[in-house]
Amino acid sequence: MAFSLHAVFIVSVLICTxxxxxxxxxxxxxxxxxxxxxxxxxxxxxxETAGRCGYGSFGATINYGDVAAASDLYRDGVGCGACYQVxxxxxxxxxxxxxxxxxxxxxxxxxxxxxxxxxxxxKMAQNPYAASDLLSQGIVDxxxxxxxxxYPKNNITIKIDESSDYPYYLAFVIWYQQGQKDITAVQLCxxxxxxxxxxxxxxxxxxxxxxxxxxxxxxxxxxxxxxGDEKWVVPVNSIPENWKKGDIxxxxxxxxx
Ligand SMILES: *[C@@H]1O[C@H](CO)[C@@H](O)[C@H](O)[C@H]1NC(C)=O
Numbered sequence: 001m002a003f004s005l006h007a008v009f010i011v012s013v014l015i016c017t018x019x020x021x022x023x024x025x026x027x028x029x030x031x032x033x034x035x036x037x038x039x040x041x042x043x044x045x046x047x048e049t050a051g052r053c054g055y056g057s058f059g060a061t062i063n064y065g066d067v068a069a070a071s072d073l074y075r076d077g078v079g080c081g082a083c084y085q086v087x088x089x090x091x092x093x094x095x096x097x098x099x100x101x102x103x104x105x106x107x108x109x110x111x112x113x114x115x116x117x118x119x120x121x122x123k124m125a126q127n128p129y130a131a132s133d134l135l136s137q138g139i140v141d142x143x144x145x146x147x148x149x150x151y152p153k154n155n156i157t158i159k160i161d162e163s164s165d166y167p168y169y170l171a172f173v174i175w176y177q178q179g180q181k182d183i184t185a186v187q188l189c190x191x192x193x194x195x196x197x198x199x200x201x202x203x204x205x206x207x208x209x210x211x212x213x214x215x216x217x218x219x220x221x222x223x224x225x226x227x228g229d230e231k232w233v234v235p236v237n238s239i240p241e242n243w244k245k246g247d248i249x250x251x252x253x254x255x256x257x
Pocket of ligand 1: 152153154155236237250251252253
């Protein structure tokens, strides 16, 4: 009996994970009331414009396009990559689950916390008919809470920004931020003598440094939780010595909490 209940639990968690890759159920916080709008021109996915997180066109496709611009939750860029469960409040139209969005941009409308992609906005509804009703309202009452991001098919990934100039200036953006903590500091360390340099957050998820350390570079990310818990994550893979703008490097790690 106990075993079969356990199995049912695992199966349902698996199904949830498959349906909703960025959704975690480790969150214990309570929901906060607010409002949400959507990008009228976003069609199915997120904003194709560069966006204040630095994700570029990738920002439209992350989490299958279930993305949002945040106003206060942008937090000077620290909020980029964070995941929120957002559900609308009208029980006539709205599902209990709502949708899990990733913050990819900054923006606000009339007292909103989120401007969502149309696809994500529609997902808050119970069915396609209710979704049309929601869309026609434009801005709706919602409640939200921070949840863990998870991308089972992707490790945390580094993309060297086009503004980089080897070997004098290095800028990169961090993709597939995972878990429920913020990346509050990033260091690059030489793998030979462990000389480390703290990077600047240029904006959003973009980190930069002039005169980066040389040789293969080991990345270190400080993950900070709301409860003040902090830990340095050191990916297994280094950024190669001859890094180039436009290149994409798999850090080799996933973060779960
Ligand atoms: C993540 O990194 C590990 C270690 O390098 C690697 O074995 C694995 O294939 C990577 N996973 C994905 C989904 O890329």
